[in-house]
Amino acid sequence: MARFITLRLVHAAGIVFLVATLTFFLVHLSPGDPFTTSSQGTLIPAEVVEQQRRNFGMDQPVYVQYLRYLGNIVRGDFGYSFREHRPAAQAIAERVPNTLLLAATALVITFGVGVLVGALQAAKEGSPLDDALSLLTLTLYSMPVFWLGVMLLLLFGVQLGWLPVGGVIDEAVHPFLSPLGRLTDRLAHLVLPALTLGLMGAAATARFQRAEMLEVIGQDFVRTARAKGLTPRGVFLRHALRNALLPAVTLFGLSFPLLLSGSVLVETVFAWPGMGKLAVDAIHGRDYAVVTAVAIIAAVMVVLGNLLADLLYRVVDPRTRSAR
Amino acid sequence: MTRRAAPFLCGLSLAIAACAPEPTCTGNWCGTAVVVTAAEADVLLPVATSQDVGYAIGDLLFLKLADVGPAMSTMDGFEPELASEWAFEDERTIRFTLHPDARWHDGAPVTAEDVVFTFDVYRDSVVASTARPRVLTIAAVTARDSQTVVFRFQRPYQDMLFDAVYHMRVLPKHLLDTIPRAELASHPFGRGPIGNGPYRFVRWNAGQSIELEADSAFFLGRPGVRRVIWRFTADVNTAVAQFLAGEADVLNALPPDALERVRAEETLRAVPWTPSTIYGYVLFNQRDPEDHDRPHPLFGDRAVREAIAMAADRETMVRAVFGEDGIVAKGPMSPSQWISHEEYEQVPFDTAGARRKLAVLGWRDTDGDGLLDRDGAALQFDLLVPNTSTARRRSAEILQEQLRRAGISMTISLLDFGAFMERGQAHNFDAWFGSYGGDPSPASIAELWVSGAGYNYGTYANPTFDAAVRRAQAALDVATARTRWRRAVTLINGDVPAIWIYGSAPNAGVHARFEGVSVRPDNFVATLWRWHVPATRMIDRDRYSE
Numbered sequence: 001m002a003r004f005i006t007l008r009l010v011h012a013a014g015i016v017f018l019v020a021t022l023t024f025f026l027v028h029l030s031p032g033d034p035f036t037t038s039s040q041g042t043l044i045p046a047e048v049v050e051q052q053r054r055n056f057g058m059d060q061p062v063y064v065q066y067l068r069y070l071g072n073i074v075r076g077d078f079g080y081s082f083r084e085h086r087p088a089a090q091a092i093a094e095r096v097p098n099t100l101l102l103a104a105t106a107l108v109i110t111f112g113v114g115v116l117v118g119a120l121q122a123a124k125e126g127s128p129l130d131d132a133l134s135l136l137t138l139t140l141y142s143m144p145v146f147w148l149g150v151m152l153l154l155l156f157g158v159q160l161g162w163l164p165v166g167g168v169i170d171e172a173v174h175p176f177l178s179p180l181g182r183l184t185d186r187l188a189h190l191v192l193p194a195l196t197l198g199l200m201g202a203a204a205t206a207r208f209q210r211a212e213m214l215e216v217i218g219q220d221f222v223r224t225a226r227a228k229g230l231t232p233r234g235v236f237l238r239h240a241l242r243n244a245l246l247p248a249v250t251l252f253g254l255s256f257p258l259l260l261s262g263s264v265l266v267e268t269v270f271a272w273p274g275m276g277k278l279a280v281d282a283i284h285g286r287d288y289a290v291v292t293a294v295a296i297i298a299a300v301m302v303v304l305g306n307l308l309a310d311l312l313y314r315v316v317d318p319r320t321r322s323a324r
Numbered sequence: 325m326t327r328r329a330a331p332f333l334c335g336l337s338l339a340i341a342a343c344a345p346e347p348t349c350t351g352n353w354c355g356t357a358v359v360v361t362a363a364e365a366d367v368l369l370p371v372a373t374s375q376d377v378g379y380a381i382g383d384l385l386f387l388k389l390a391d392v393g394p395a396m397s398t399m400d401g402f403e404p405e406l407a408s409e410w411a412f413e414d415e416r417t418i419r420f421t422l423h424p425d426a427r428w429h430d431g432a433p434v435t436a437e438d439v440v441f442t443f444d445v446y447r448d449s450v451v452a453s454t455a456r457p458r459v460l461t462i463a464a465v466t467a468r469d470s471q472t473v474v475f476r477f478q479r480p481y482q483d484m485l486f487d488a489v490y491h492m493r494v495l496p497k498h499l500l501d502t503i504p505r506a507e508l509a510s511h512p513f514g515r516g517p518i519g520n521g522p523y524r525f526v527r528w529n530a531g532q533s534i535e536l537e538a539d540s541a542f543f544l545g546r547p548g549v550r551r552v553i554w555r556f557t558a559d560v561n562t563a564v565a566q567f568l569a570g571e572a573d574v575l576n577a578l579p580p581d582a583l584e585r586v587r588a589e590e591t592l593r594a595v596p597w598t599p600s601t602i603y604g605y606v607l608f609n610q611r612d613p614e615d616h617d618r619p620h621p622l623f624g625d626r627a628v629r630e631a632i633a634m635a636a637d638r639e640t641m642v643r644a645v646f647g648e649d650g651i652v653a654k655g656p657m658s659p660s661q662w663i664s665h666e667e668y669e670q671v672p673f674d675t676a677g678a679r680r681k682l683a684v685l686g687w688r689d690t691d692g693d694g695l696l697d698r699d700g701a702a703l704q705f706d707l708l709v710p711n712t713s714t715a716r717r718r719s720a721e722i723l724q725e726q727l728r729r730a731g732i733s734m735t736i737s738l739l740d741f742g743a744f745m746e747r748g749q750a751h752n753f754d755a756w757f758g759s760y761g762g763d764p765s766p767a768s769i770a771e772l773w774v775s776g777a778g779y780n781y782g783t784y785a786n787p788t789f790d791a792a793v794r795r796a797q798a799a800l801d802v803a804t805a806r807t808r809w810r811r812a813v814t815l816i817n818g819d820v821p822a823i824w825i826y827g828s829a830p831n832a833g834v835h836a837r838f839e840g841v842s843v844r845p846d847n848f849v850a851t852l853w854r855w856h857v858p859a860t861r862m863i864d865r866d867r868y869s870e
Contacts, residue, residue: 030740030742030743031739031740031742031743031746031747032740032741032742032743032745032746033742033746035374044374044454045454045456045457045778046778047449047456047457048452048453048454048456048457051449051450051452052452055450055452055506080510083366084366084367084530085366085367085372085509085510085514086510086515091530094530094531095530095531098531150561153562153565154565157565157569158565158568158569161569161570164569164571165562165565165566165569165571166557166562166565166566166571167532167533167555168532169532170571171358171529171532171533171535171553171555172356172358172551172553172865172868173864173865173868175868176868267558268558268559268562269559269561269562270562271532271555271556271557271558271559271562271563271566273529273530273531273532273556274531277531277558278531280558281363281364281558284712284741286742
């Protein structure tokens with residue numbers, strides 16, 4: 001196990017290095033620069049732009065900037081945010097908790113709702129309920145995530161006024177609420193973005209889980225369990241569902257990159273102050289340090305998520321341990 | 325949480341009491357304004373910011389010595405802020421007397437030394453303030469005593485008073501003078517400033533909001549709105565949705581498609597800017613983008629530029645894009661600039677005339693495809709448009725159709741803003757749909773249009789026009805300045821270096837409970853501290869207080 005983890009960590013370091021390098025050159029090769037594109041229409045004097053470029057070492061050759069960038073990353077320094085006038089790490093650190101909260105809630109919806117719906121469909125295979133849920137999950141799975149977000153926002157936020165339209169809290173009243181009121185305020189702001197992000201994943205999980213359940217139900221050990229006189233409910237829950245859940249662990253690992261890329265759109269639509277929204281702002285403003293730092297952190301989260309999924313799989317399925 | 329959301333959510337949580345705290349603020353000085361914008365401030369240190377929203381918030385925290393009046397004239401009508409009075413001592417020296425009650429939010433008095441320090445910071449090349457070029461005409465700023473400060477200029481010119489007061493927000497020397505200049509922008513002061521304006525800084529939730537609180541002892545009068553919360557979204561549609569849902573009270577510019585809905589809502593109001601400092605123009609590149617030593621094959625010829633401008637129905641275009649609030653630009657200036665109040669000769673809209681003029685130049689439809697050609701080459705060019713601007717994209721599409729009717733083929737290239745600017749700076753384009761948002765001074769004409777100017781991306785050059793601009797800038801009385809600016813604008817309009825398209829006059833969205841609302845062209849919240857909410861119209865968020 002130790003050798004396996006070491007090997008995977010070495011692979012992970014290689015992937016992160018490649019992402020860091022690729023992102024650096026992509027953002028530096030893209031047209032425009034942070035000092036001329038930072039304003040919204042007001043032109044910045046050329047001498048001011050030149051001075052800013054000197055201040056931040058951007059007048060140096062790209063390879064010099066790259067080597068300095070790599071050296072800084074090794075020391076844990078992600079560079080300076082031109083837009084926020086402070087270290088990029090500081091800007092990101094303030095946003096990471098919001099993204100993690102959104103992603104974690106979406107993950108719960110993705111697997112909680114997805115597994116339940118998939119299992120229910122398998123249990124009622126061929127029924128009108130199964131057909132209706134198949135249609136619903138396929139429809140959700142086919143929708144662009146930003147479109148679903150905008151529709152939910154317009155319906156529940158603007159038209160019905162049931163839920164807040166954006167942000168993580170209502171700053172105008174939040175400081176004056178009781179602790180329970182503050183919690184409610186936070187939860188209310190979380191509902192729409194988490195649903196938007198989680199429902200797409202839940203639809204995919206449900207379809208996957210349904211197929212997996214139907215395959216497991218047809219296997220010998222399930223037939224044996226029935227022959228031993230177990231109740232249909234016991235067979236379904238203790239034997240079929242438990243075994244059908246194994247592949248979901250793989251899905252868990254694969255869902256990390258989808259959640260992170262989805263959060264970029266969802267955070268933009270719902271003004272959710274997380275890494276995704278920061279990344280969008282940074283890309284528009286050519287804030288190089290923030291763009292590269294977000295890419296590196298996202299890469300680390302994805303490779304660690306996949307490593308975690310592999311480890312979980314080895315824990316829950318002993319066959320994978322003996323196969324190596 | 326919206327008012328409509330509150331009962332629903334409280335019911336869900338069975339915490340109705342917890343969700344409905346007792347509001348405590350009563351009287352005339354309550355009121356909370358939630359301003360929503362689709363961009364976040366970069367820093368709240370005026371000398372370091374380059375974002376419009378940074379300036380807007382900064383203007384509520386830091387005062388200038390004086391500001392332009394409602395007429396936006398840069399020659400007269402200034403209104404006092406930190407300076408209670410001023411006078412010219414000679415033709416290039418202005419003396420300002422500071423208001424004796426002006427205070428920093430930490431209680432220290434605002435002194436002449438603060439003004440001297442501020443000038444030194446703004447002109448420091450290491451700080452690299454975007455306003456630096458505008459204050460370099462000031463030779464020296466000295467403190468005569470603690471309340472008197474004297475500005476000495478390199479030479480007498482029209483905008484001396486304007487340049488002395490408009491570009492610099494006075495900074496606290498006692499808090500900033502020990503910070504190395506290179507570290508000023510990144511110093512924590514920029515994210516937690518202590519100012520001297522009507523509002524003091526409370527908190528900044530990164531990526532989400534900035535909260536300001538009224539300084540009840542503000543020396544120019546107690547602000548009518550007690551709290552201002554700036555909320556940031558990454559997307560203008562989300563900002564509009566928050567405004568329509570009642571979660572925000574102020575939106576700087578309503579998109580045309582939201583305007584009707586706002587006008588139909590009793591609780592919301594559209595307040596026109598009067599008008600904004602922006603103008604949009606289709607710029608012709610007068611040099612060949614592939615070889616800058618050669619004239620552009622089409623636009624090097626003034627007659628071709630004029631014929632293309634004749635084919636543009638700007639009135640129809642502006643009405644279609646901006647509705648009733650659109651303004652057709654008269655020249656290289658925004659409608660808010662004082663020189664735009666004059667009448668200027670325009671290239672008339674005349675499609676048939678454009679065709680005739682082009683025919684004289686040899687452009688005819690020889691193959692019957694509806695497009696003009698000459699020597700086997702079609703009359704066509706490409707227009708660069710930034711994908712961030714809906715107004716420019718829509719205007720370009722209408723222009724494309726108008727030109728097609730005159731037999732001119734125009735393609736549109738939508739570019740990311742960075743790429744758009746880079747192509748402009750490199751003179752690598754046929755035509756470029758620019759938009760300039762400057763300050764109220766006509767000096768911006770020199771920055772964009774005189775020969776060799778940094779922003780003269782179309783490489784327009786006419787020595788007679790350059791001389792006319794220099795003479796206009798040197799005029800020290802209003803009547804002479806008007807006459808000379810008229811001459812300069814007439815010259816450039818005659819040369820047709822661009823088609824002047826629009827001067828936008830957007831509408832701000834404001835909740836109807838606010839009274840005393842006005843919107844200034846250069847900063848939509850400059851007068852916010854004078855707004856107020858009558859006690860009878862307050863909603864919950866107006867009444868909450870610490």
